[in-house]
Amino acid sequence: MRVRTMADLGALVRESREHSGLTQAELARRAGVSREWLLKVEAGRTPAEMPRVLDLLDELGMVLDVHTQEG
Template identity: 55%
Template sequence: MRSIANEIQLGAALRERREHAGLTQGRLAGRAGVSRAFIIDLERGRRPRAELGRVLAVMRALDAAITLVDVEHRDTEDVLNELLGEL
């Protein structure tokens, strides 16, 4: 499972999944009911405000899903101690 924190990472993950499935952008767009231009922009991280329903349609067309996970919050001191401890 991959952790995705921004639209660039989401786009890269979707592109990787599409390519692994052997789908063209046009074919994926047809399956998801969106335009090829939307897929291109989504894969490039150029749709930071994309409608969630359209993004989910693309994900369903790729047999993918979203899993919410807790993010570990660390303060600067913890990060520095971890880095310095590894030296």
């Protein structure tokens, strides 16, 4: 999945969380964020702070890989 917007990132986090069998509360606790914050991230409604986003991805066993677009 290509992530271009916070909505894309939120959908990816939600899909991975659900695939991992985690509730929002459990993932939030593990990542050290509030459930309300995670809810906003999953909904794509807020420009999340990258360190917290990276904590979420880490808890889900995911790596953010950034490539430059040529041309």
